[in-house]
Amino acid sequence: MAAPCCHGCWLLPLLMLLAAAGALGAEGASLVLVQLDVESLLPSTAAASCPTPQEQRPGAATATRMPIVHQHGPCSPLADKHGKKAPSHTEILVADQRRVEYIHRRVSDTTGRVRRQKQSAPVELPPGTPSSSTPASSLSSSATSTNLPASSGRALNTGNYVVPIRLGTPAARFTVVFDTGSDTTWVQCQPCVAYCYRQKEPLFNPTKSTTYANISCTSSYCSDLDSSGCSGGHCLYAVQYGDGSYTVGFYAQDTLTLGYDTVKDFRFGCGEKNRGLFGKSAGLMGLGRGSTSLPVQAYDKYSGVFAYCIPATSAGTGFLDFGPGAPAAVNARLTPMLVDNGPTFYYVGMTGIKVGGHLLSIPGTVFSDAGALVDSGTVITRLPPSAYEPLRSAFAKGMEGLGYKTAPAFSILDTCYDLTGHQGGSIELPAVSLVFQGGACLDVDASGILYVADVSQACLAFAANDDDTDVTIVGNTQQKTYSVLYDLGKKVVGFAPGAC
Numbered sequence: 031m032a033a034p035c036c037h038g039c040w041l042l043p044l045l046m047l048l049a050a051a052g053a054l055g056a057e058g059a060s061l062v063l064v065q066l067d068v069e070s071l072l073p074s075t076a077a078a079s080c081p082t083p084q085e086q087r088p089g090a091a092t093a094t095r096m097p098i099v100h101q102h103g104p105c106s107p108l109a110d111k112h113g114k115k116a117p118s119h120t121e122i123l124v125a126d127q128r129r130v131e132y133i134h135r136r137v138s139d140t141t142g143r144v145r146r147q148k149q150s151a152p153v154e155l156p157p158g159t160p161s162s163s164t165p166a167s168s169l170s171s172s173a174t175s176t177n178l179p180a181s182s183g184r185a186l187n188t189g190n191y192v193v194p195i196r197l198g199t200p201a202a203r204f205t206v207v208f209d210t211g212s213d214t215t216w217v218q219c220q221p222c223v224a225y226c227y228r229q230k231e232p233l234f235n236p237t238k239s240t241t242y243a244n245i246s247c248t249s250s251y252c253s254d255l256d257s258s259g260c261s262g263g264h265c266l267y268a269v270q271y272g273d274g275s276y277t278v279g280f281y282a283q284d285t286l287t288l289g290y291d292t293v294k295d296f297r298f299g300c301g302e303k304n305r306g307l308f309g310k311s312a313g314l315m316g317l318g319r320g321s322t323s324l325p326v327q328a329y330d331k332y333s334g335v336f337a338y339c340i341p342a343t344s345a346g347t348g349f350l351d352f353g354p355g356a357p358a359a360v361n362a363r364l365t366p367m368l369v370d371n372g373p374t375f376y377y378v379g380m381t382g383i384k385v386g387g388h389l390l391s392i393p394g395t396v397f398s399d400a401g402a403l404v405d406s407g408t409v410i411t412r413l414p415p416s417a418y419e420p421l422r423s424a425f426a427k428g429m430e431g432l433g434y435k436t437a438p439a440f441s442i443l444d445t446c447y448d449l450t451g452h453q454g455g456s457i458e459l460p461a462v463s464l465v466f467q468g469g470a471c472l473d474v475d476a477s478g479i480l481y482v483a484d485v486s487q488a489c490l491a492f493a494a495n496d497d498d499t500d501v502t503i504v505g506n507t508q509q510k511t512y513s514v515l516y517d518l519g520k521k522v523v524g525f526a527p528g529a530c
């Protein structure tokens with residue numbers, strides 16, 4: 031069933047169905063429920079049958095589509111067949127917390143919000159790292175040629191999704207992480223002067239591409255970078271991530287192939303010193319709102335429109351579409367993109383949360399004071415404590431009414447259930463919906479309500495921020511199966527259900 035926008039709007043017909051099925055809450059209070067196939071969220075023991083996803087034109091000449099898969103899922107081209115294990119749930123959630131802390135720092139730095147400062151130690155970069163030519167306003171005063179503040183870095187990419195691209199002429203194929211939380215695209219390049227992490231595919235070799243060119247230090251493209259330098263007249267870039275991971279190298283241009291489309295003279299980082307938690311991906315695709323990002327560079331071709339769908343399970347395949355012909359660009363429920371809230375991120379106005387079809391009583395100022403952004407790379411949605419607490423308590427009450435056994439907290443998740451005994455079957459959960467300005471809403475798919483660390487520990491997949499002033503982040507677990515649309519031209523973000 032294609033989920034209607036906000037279960038509550040459909041309360042009456044659903045109520046009648048539920049009443050017929052005897053599925054009313056404990057106190058007779060009506061509760062909109064969603065069905066979850068428990069087995070679908072457990073690691074499959076059978077060998078996954080991974081379809082060979084094809085790049086395609088999604089029914090329109092103005093769009094191109096690429097398949098996306100979970101970086102560590104069984105269908106990932108990066109999956110390690112030689113025994114190296116994917117990160118554990120604990121590791122994923124710890125990395126997720128670091129990403130969130132980084133986003134909070136960056137948002138508070140750029141909006142000047144008055145908030146409790148978190149300690150962020152500057153991270154040492156190796157000798158030879160480009161010096162910063164970034165305007166002083168965006169770097170802290172502690173920035174020196176070899177010492178960039180952690181707050182200038184971008185976020186981590188551990189528990190995330192990858193997409194195939196091709197680069198150069200002839201085109202070489204790479205699998206990269208895609209990230210709406212950063213702007214600059216980069217791949218690891220030959221020669222790796224100091225260190226490259228191990229990647230699955232061969233490194234990009236600029237000397238083998240007839241269309242590769244270095245960008246000059248005097249080019250305005252070089253000054254577009256947040257952090258740049260100069261070597262022999264050639265522009266250097268550096269991106270540093272919150273945990274000390276980084277990529278450094280030449281800022282270059284070459285032909286980028288996305289599905290059947292090519293973007294000529296696409297500017298990206300040719301990384302010669304790279305270290306960090308990028309799995310075995312070849313690099314990263316930056317989908318933020320900054321001038322170096324792919325949707326901004328390819329604005330003429332795609333009008334600043336892209337959409338992706340994150341599959342329900344880590345064994346599933348979703349898609350990343352570019353262009354106004356993408357199906358999601360036509361079907362989505364829209365909410366304004368709040369472009370004045372700060373750079374890079376996709377800010378939206380969140381206005382409420384529904385549990386079981388009932389709007390929780392949370393003052394609107396709780397959401398408007400914190401602000402909210404939609405992120406492809408954060409796993410678990412983060413809410414202001416004053417919004418999380420009513421959500422947690424309404425959900426727990428609903429689950430109690432349905433007779434579920436509680437389980438201990440897991441990492442950052444504090445509302446957990448023991449689903450032992452429900453394997454092989456399907457269960458019912460209170461519906462959860464996020465409501466946005468303009469009436470757009472995200473009726474979280476059943477696959478995005480619980481984070482199933484283990485069948486005996488399935489937890490509400492939301493967490494509270496430390497402080498009500500920290501920005502709300504709509505994470506990718508809650509975006510599952512939706513086509514999430516970003517339209518830089520029309521300045522809207524949209525959600526279309528049942529897309530993958």
Ligand SMILES: *[C@@H]1O[C@H](CO)[C@@H](O)[C@H](O)[C@H]1NC(C)=O
Nearest residue numbers: 236242243244261262264280
């Ligand atoms: C790009 O710059 C590097 C470093 O100076 C140089 O080795 C390489 O030949 C340059 N490539 C091109 C195509 O100019």
